[in-house]
Amino acid sequence: MTDLLNVENLTVRFEVKRGGMFGKKAHLYAVDDVSFTVKRGETLAIVGESGSGKTTAALAVARLQDAYKGRVELDGDDILPMEGEALRQVRQKVQFIFQDPYSSLNPRKRAQDIVQEPLDSLSDKSKAEKEKIVAGLFEAVGLRPEQMRLFAHQFSGGQRQRIGIARALATQPELIICDEPVSALDVAVQAQILNLLRKLQKDMGLTFLFISHDLGVVQHMSDAIAVMYMGKVVEHASRLDLFGNPKHPYTQALLSAVPTVDRTKRAEQKRILIPGDPPDPVNLPKGCRFAGRCPVAQDKCLGEEPALVDDGKGHRVACHFA
Amino acid sequence: MSPLLTVENLRIELTTRDGVAPVIDDLSLSLNAGETLSFVGESGCGKSMTALALMGLLPEKIGRVAAGKIIFDGEDITHASPARLREIRGNDISMIFQEPMTSLNPVFSVGEQIAEAIRAHQNLPRKAAWNKAVELLDAVRIPNPKGRAGDYPFQMSGGQRQRAMIAMALACEPKLLIADEPTTALDVTVQAQIFDLLTDLQKQSGAAIILITHDMGAVAEMARDVIVMYAGRKAEYGPVDAIIEHPRHPYTQGLISCVPHIVSDMTEERHDLVEVPGIVPSLKDFGRDECLFASRCQHRTEECMSKRPVEKHFDNNQIADCWHAEEL
Ligand SMILES: Nc1ncnc2c1ncn2[C@@H]1O[C@H](COP(=O)(O)OP(=O)(O)O)[C@@H](O)[C@H]1O
Ligand SMILES: Nc1ncnc2c1ncn2[C@@H]1O[C@H](COP(=O)(O)OP(=O)(O)O)[C@@H](O)[C@H]1O
Numbered sequence A: 001m002t003d004l005l006n007v008e009n010l011t012v013r014f015e016v017k018r019g020g021m022f023g024k025k026a027h028l029y030a031v032d033d034v035s036f037t038v039k040r041g042e043t044l045a046i047v048g049e050s051g052s053g054k055t056t057a058a059l060a061v062a063r064l065q066d067a068y069k070g071r072v073e074l075d076g077d078d079i080l081p082m083e084g085e086a087l088r089q090v091r092q093k094v095q096f097i098f099q100d101p102y103s104s105l106n107p108r109k110r111a112q113d114i115v116q117e118p119l120d121s122l123s124d125k126s127k128a129e130k131e132k133i134v135a136g137l138f139e140a141v142g143l144r145p146e147q148m149r150l151f152a153h154q155f156s157g158g159q160r161q162r163i164g165i166a167r168a169l170a171t172q173p174e175l176i177i178c179d180e181p182v183s184a185l186d187v188a189v190q191a192q193i194l195n196l197l198r199k200l201q202k203d204m205g206l207t208f209l210f211i212s213h214d215l216g217v218v219q220h221m222s223d224a225i226a227v228m229y230m231g232k233v234v235e236h237a238s239r240l241d242l243f244g245n246p247k248h249p250y251t252q253a254l255l256s257a258v259p260t261v262d263r264t265k266r267a268e269q270k271r272i273l274i275p276g277d278p279p280d281p282v283n284l285p286k287g288c289r290f291a292g293r294c295p296v297a298q299d300k301c302l303g304e305e306p307a308l309v310d311d312g313k314g315h316r317v318a319c320h321f322a
Numbered sequence B: 001m002s003p004l005l006t007v008e009n010l011r012i013e014l015t016t017r018d019g020v021a022p023v024i025d026d027l028s029l030s031l032n033a034g035e036t037l038s039f040v041g042e043s044g045c046g047k048s049m050t051a052l053a054l055m056g057l058l059p060e061k062i063g064r065v066a067a068g069k070i071i072f073d074g075e076d077i078t079h080a081s082p083a084r085l086r087e088i089r090g091n092d093i094s095m096i097f098q099e100p101m102t103s104l105n106p107v108f109s110v111g112e113q114i115a116e117a118i119r120a121h122q123n124l125p126r127k128a129a130w131n132k133a134v135e136l137l138d139a140v141r142i143p144n145p146k147g148r149a150g151d152y153p154f155q156m157s158g159g160q161r162q163r164a165m166i167a168m169a170l171a172c173e174p175k176l177l178i179a180d181e182p183t184t185a186l187d188v189t190v191q192a193q194i195f196d197l198l199t200d201l202q203k204q205s206g207a208a209i210i211l212i213t214h215d216m217g218a219v220a221e222m223a224r225d226v227i228v229m230y231a232g233r234k235a236e237y238g239p240v241d242a243i244i245e246h247p248r249h250p251y252t253q254g255l256i257s258c259v260p261h262i263v264s265d266m267t268e269e270r271h272d273l274v275e276v277p278g279i280v281p282s283l284k285d286f287g288r289d290e291c292l293f294a295s296r297c298q299h300r301t302e303e304c305m306s307k308r309p310v311e312k313h314f315d316n317n318q319i320a321d322c323w324h325a326e327e328l
């Protein structure tokens, strides 16, 4: 299968002030020289703890956040330099589903207008065509026709997320970026939404960039996974490789920390504790960013930053000793 | 040994614009010292209200104990005076909340707040209380506790704040620690640290823990017994291992199977997740003489909609409040 999305050396930095009003300006590299690929029709999950740069990377891929460096190739074309009509075309092809179904929908608009909004701004379709598409989308995401005229507050959290999904589908995008799409939902509703996303993917041949901090959800949804730590991708592998044979010490710790109902797994699983906290993102250590918490760190790790290296079979790890 | 905590047929009513409704409806349980009991269920099922009821902290004016008993350490505290309840909260029962910022005071340093909690419980001079606060921060594994005791809450990361709150909750050496979704806002590696910490502290102090969560995995890892709550009622109650192995209540079955768990024998194949349609009813619909789960249940029969289910007891101490528990 070919790559739909190919991200190379993507870097996003923010200017931050340190030490009050007259403090020095510094840069926070939220995404630092990150590369990953997503195959057409598949799902790449990005996992990592809060602050690791998942949302920033996703926003940059969707051209909702300026990148500082790097390439974002969609269908072979770098979309980062695009402007005007070319950018409008890209926006049709890349859509975003947000975490919070409460704040991401305009409270003053009716559900049908929210879903139709991308068509209004990005397509030249006629009114009748647009209405037909919106009606079809309501059905596809499991909402009833009479709900089209309601306002956001008249829906439950799960229904709002269905509206968010319908809106993301409106322009028939190729790539849908889902940023923690079920994190705000209760488990039963979460299952409904995850099943819907997988069904839509199968029916419409969608490609997902799926961000989550929940590893159970990730192993259910993904075909491949990129693990982020402090702005870096530390491991990138297929689903079976990553869960079956995690190589980076951070990935290993992350997987071992997930509580499970599977008694066999609990018995097998030795919890790898990583003490302490991640380093200050504005003042990163010189070598490996994980060195301060890594249970197997050695001298080399303090001086030299490990690169993301492919083992020849598509399993990529950034660790001197993996 | 008699249990540290016994709850008998507790009924808590809330009075709202929609009328009076039982937010806790006929709840009974018992918990021994040194053991952990978990409450699990979707949001709005009454888990936090149960915790508040045990602490004597029901919402003023609108909440009241309508029936039943709470017996703590041999004392019936169901209708204890506010002064006595304050005393118990300062000395014997502590609580940890989901968002530490709501219970830590932003204008005092973490060390001061812990020292204050110690002084409220023990008659120690300021300096001695401060030293004890530093010891507690060390016990909850805050690095460089001497230096960090002077930090204000906003200067700490989420995980450190949660640990500081645990330190504060431990200041009075409680016999019962109630943790209401203590790790929901935290990353899993931090959650693992907090769970580890709680388990260690429990081993040392012999405290009983009530852990409220919506994560069955966390229940499996932390608790001996579990109460599955639905719409203010117990759906199922018993030993965690038995219930996970064979849940008897359709709601418990749904809660376990709707979540994509990480399993040891992962394959390429993935089935659709089990769906539990619908959502938890709102408070005004609690208390009806029917199974409140019926509208979401695929095993529902006529009986379920006309009468509240009675407890079905099983040999392994499992109890399920479902008309069809034996067949499931
Ligand atoms: N607009 C911004 N200005 C400054 N810093 C930011 C901004 N957005 C994100 N950050 C910082 O970038 C880092 C990555 O954040 P984010 O991408 O939100 O992580 P994640 O989604 O993995 O939790 C964090 O340190 C965060 O504080
Ligand atoms: N102060 C209050 N006033 C009115 N209703 C309340 C109040 N607190 C909780 N409730 C209602 O009581 C029910 C149980 O709430 P809660 O105990 O917070 O559930 P959980 O902790 O399981 O999410 C919910 O229907 C909730 O809306």
Ligand code: SF4
Binding pocket: A248, A249, A250, A288, A289, A290, A291, A292, A294, A295, A296, A297, A298, A301, A306, A318, A319, A320, A321, A322
């Ligand atoms: S490079 Fe060193 S510190 Fe970094 S993860 Fe590998 S072993 Fe640990």
Ligand code: SF4
Binding pocket: B249, B250, B251, B291, B292, B293, B294, B295, B297, B298, B299, B300, B301, B304, B309, B321, B322, B323, B324, B325
């Ligand atoms: S009593 Fe009936 S409706 Fe309620 S859970 Fe049991 S089978 Fe389902």
Ligand SMILES: [Mg+2]
Binding pocket: A054, A055, A056
């Ligand atoms: Mg994010």
Ligand SMILES: [Mg+2]
Binding pocket: B047, B048, B049, B180
């Ligand atoms: Mg709660």
